[in-house]
Amino acid sequence: MPENELGIEEVRAQLGDLVDDAHYEGHITRITRRGRHVASIVPAGMKATGLPDAAVEAAVDAAWPGLPEGITMGEARRRVIAALNAAHPHMIEPGEPEVLPDLARLQDVSANIEKQLSEGALSGEQQQRLQKAVHGIAETIREIRVRMTHQQVLVTAIQEEGGTWDAARAVAALSNAGHAVDDKRARSVMRRIAATGQLTRTSPTRAIYDTTEQ
Structure with a gap:
């Protein structure tokens, strides 16, 4: 997938063109401030944390060996990106099976390439x-399974123990279950759980949550 990196001042001067590049050609522009990546301009419907570039490009090649009349390469990329995003879950809803249908779709993509x-x-x-x-899809599947496991473990701990949760308590709960994670991963897992309604954030500046009363 085409990708470039520009400073925020350059982006301001070229914003219209960069948006057109994303929309019509599937380009990604990484925006930096003082050399640090802070945001991205991506095609509509795309998750910035989606599949590896190589997996997207290979899926485009597999899906569009010859583009039908009227379909541009940019449109082909957008369609494939939308399909792959659907197969790359970023949140596990309560009550879903351990292996999600979306995960099965990822495995289908891999099988088709094989x-x-x-x-x-x-x-x-x-x-x-x-x-x-x-290889990239296999790594993504592995990461999804790890994230699913982390979230399931922490949800169980929250349901059993209740109370207030911060990164340190989440790390301890995951560690007790045999999962070595850092504060950043713990905060990420808590954010996903909060999105399901099982935790409520109580601080605007710190990752502190209360167990939501059911």
């Missing part, structure tokens, strides 16, 4: 790209 590789009708460069994509 099938193309086994048919042997690809150039060496195409094979390398698809193999890299399969």
